[in-house]
Amino acid sequence: MNPEDLKYHKEHTWVKVSGKKATVGITDYAQDALGDIVYIDLPEPETAVEANSELAEIESTKATSSVISPVSGTVIEVNENLSESPEIINEEPYGKGWVAVLEIEDAAELDELMDSTDYEKYVEEEAK
Amino acid sequence: MKIAILGAGPGGYVAAIKAAQLGAEVTIIESTEVGGTCLNWGCIPTKTLLASAEVYAKTKELDSFGIDMSGSISPNMQKILERKNKVISTQVKGIRGLFKSWGVTLKEGRGTFISPGEIKVQMKDAPEETVTADAFIIATGSRPAQIPAFPFDGKNIISSTEALELKEIPKSLLIVGAGVIGCEFACIYSELGSEVTIVELMPRAVSTEDEAVSKLLEKELKKKKVKLITEIKVEKVEVKDDGVHVFLSNGKELVAEKVLVSIGRAFNTNGIGLENAGVSMGPRKEIPVNEKLQTNVPHIYAIGDVTGGILLAHIASKQGIIAAENIMGADKKFDSSVVPAAIFTSPEIGSVGLREHQAKEKGLDYKTGEFQFRALGKAHAMGEISGFIKIIAEKSSDKILGAHIIGPHASDLIHEFAVAMHGGLKVKDIAETIHAHPTLSEGLMEAAEDVHGAAIHMPKK
Numbered sequence: 001m002n003p004e005d006l007k008y009h010k011e012h013t014w015v016k017v018s019g020k021k022a023t024v025g026i027t028d029y030a031q032d033a034l035g036d037i038v039y040i041d042l043p044e045p046e047t048a049v050e051a052n053s054e055l056a057e058i059e060s061t062k063a064t065s066s067v068i069s070p071v072s073g074t075v076i077e078v079n080e081n082l083s084e085s086p087e088i089i090n091e092e093p094y095g096k097g098w099v100a101v102l103e104i105e106d107a108a109e110l111d112e113l114m115d116s117t118d119y120e121k122y123v124e125e126e127a128k
Numbered sequence: 129m130k131i132a133i134l135g136a137g138p139g140g141y142v143a144a145i146k147a148a149q150l151g152a153e154v155t156i157i158e159s160t161e162v163g164g165t166c167l168n169w170g171c172i173p174t175k176t177l178l179a180s181a182e183v184y185a186k187t188k189e190l191d192s193f194g195i196d197m198s199g200s201i202s203p204n205m206q207k208i209l210e211r212k213n214k215v216i217s218t219q220v221k222g223i224r225g226l227f228k229s230w231g232v233t234l235k236e237g238r239g240t241f242i243s244p245g246e247i248k249v250q251m252k253d254a255p256e257e258t259v260t261a262d263a264f265i266i267a268t269g270s271r272p273a274q275i276p277a278f279p280f281d282g283k284n285i286i287s288s289t290e291a292l293e294l295k296e297i298p299k300s301l302l303i304v305g306a307g308v309i310g311c312e313f314a315c316i317y318s319e320l321g322s323e324v325t326i327v328e329l330m331p332r333a334v335s336t337e338d339e340a341v342s343k344l345l346e347k348e349l350k351k352k353k354v355k356l357i358t359e360i361k362v363e364k365v366e367v368k369d370d371g372v373h374v375f376l377s378n379g380k381e382l383v384a385e386k387v388l389v390s391i392g393r394a395f396n397t398n399g400i401g402l403e404n405a406g407v408s409m410g411p412r413k414e415i416p417v418n419e420k421l422q423t424n425v426p427h428i429y430a431i432g433d434v435t436g437g438i439l440l441a442h443i444a445s446k447q448g449i450i451a452a453e454n455i456m457g458a459d460k461k462f463d464s465s466v467v468p469a470a471i472f473t474s475p476e477i478g479s480v481g482l483r484e485h486q487a488k489e490k491g492l493d494y495k496t497g498e499f500q501f502r503a504l505g506k507a508h509a510m511g512e513i514s515g516f517i518k519i520i521a522e523k524s525s526d527k528i529l530g531a532h533i534i535g536p537h538a539s540d541l542i543h544e545f546a547v548a549m550h551g552g553l554k555v556k557d558i559a560e561t562i563h564a565h566p567t568l569s570e571g572l573m574e575a576a577e578d579v580h581g582a583a584i585h586m587p588k589k
Contacts, residue, residue: 063502
């Protein structure tokens with residue numbers, strides 16, 4: 001169920017790369033674990049973000065947690081629709097619920113990430 | 129014993145009643161209105177406006193509470209101000225009633241020392257009078273600071289005093305200073321519909337609070353669409369035809385309908401004849417006092433804001449009680465080790481004791497506990513889940529060094545920690561006390577349990 005064309009980070013975020021642009025979001029497992037999402041604190045465009053650091057902060061009715069960036073780069077676009085309707089993330093984590101687009105610096109970082117098969121195994125382990 | 133008190137704010141009026149209770153013959157002199165800044169232009173009116181703003185904010189969530197609405201709802205500034213004025217006048221009457229009941233003589237007029245033992249009062253609607261006394265308490269307070277870069281005109285460039293009297297909700301409001309006053313007004317006017325921008329010199333909002341509290345408040349301000357610009361100085365403010373132009377240190381220029389300047393307060397030491405009484409002032413024009421609250425002239429005491437300490441009404445009141453007791457023969461010292469403070473942003477902030485960065489700077493061996501309001505059933509029922517409770521405790525003794533709450537009713541909840549600190553209680557004492565369910569106070573117990581890694585309503589770490 002996790003799209004095959006994405007790469008996954010162990011903090012339950014995904015990235016889809018096309019050229020220098022990387023679209024980032026949270027996984028279906030993450031949205032399910034968080035429960036109803038009520039707010040997302042989006043980064044400002046032009047913010048520089050390091051891989052494995054906080055890109056955004058999500059508030060659900062259960063918890064507040066960080067969206068960890070799977071790659072390093074500069075924020076070039078954020079999903080403004082989420083400001084008014086953060087529940088889109090629950091509904092379509094891999095589609096309309098994307099969080100931000102980064103311009104990436106080092107494509108080699110992608111090699112550190114999991115593919116969908118590995119991520120599914122990883123999630124199964126986590127759930128145990 | 130005859131005591132004369134200059135200023136009937138939260139310091140002076142409390143001192144007057146206490147002194148009268150202890151048997152003194154008390155005269156209190158007030159140039160504006162009893163209750164002072166706190167009641168007339170500060171604490172109480174801001175909370176009254178905030179209450180209106182919060183009711184209006186709730187109406188935007190009616191659907192989520194299952195209330196259908198037809199028709200429109202909008203804030204009416206005239207009625208909001210009427211309500212505010214009514215609240216104030218009720219409280220003013222209350223204080224006047226207490227004076228009468230305790231036999232305190234109120235002289236309404238401007239008081240000036242003419243000697244170390246006499247105050248001349250320019251009465252509002254009567255001739256001049258001279259009040260003599262054996263001891264004096266100066267409680268003249270403070271006022272919004274004015275600096276030349278911000279030419280206040282009371283209309284477009286305003287202080288907190290005028291911000292409480294705006295006949296219309298400004299379309300846009302730029303606030304200089306993200307301290308307590310700036311952030312409170314940002315919440316009030318953004319909820320009422322103004323487009324609010326705050327410019328702050330420091331790196332964060334409410335910079336005297338714990339960093340985690342500032343961070344959460346900044347996020348909540350963002351949710352209200354308040355724009356916060358930090359580490360930027362306002363160089364110049366100019367009124368032009370299309371609004372007030374604000375020139376920033378980064379070269380940018382902003383325009384707003386009104387500019388509210390909240391960059392601190394100045395002490396009311398001018399024109400009260402301190403030189404005639406021999407009372408000396410400090411470098412900031414404050415009146416320095418010793419622990420017993422005496423000025424350099426032993427029979428003249430000073431309390432509250434005018435002494436240049438922390439500007440809080442409840443500190444002034446406590447000092448008023450101590451000064452009155454000392455004049456009446458006691459030997460009490462003002463202890464500022466446990467002073468709770470409240471900030472009425474939405475959500476509210478309550479704090480007492482050390483901030484985490486202070487504990488770090490002091491090199492203390494401490495541990496922290498934290499609990500999110502969103503883990504409480506009561507917070508969900510109320511529809512107010514943002515915020516947390518944080519405790520800083522000494523590792524070796526388990527004593528509470530500081531506590532910080534941002535969230536619903538934080539200003540009330542903080543006092544459990546204040547009592548615990550005053551009594552020297554341990555984190556364990558709060559953790560082991562049964563807290564009623566379902567309440568927000570349960571969160572305090574859970575935060576205490578979290579100091580020991582044992583909160584129930586938190587996932588395993």
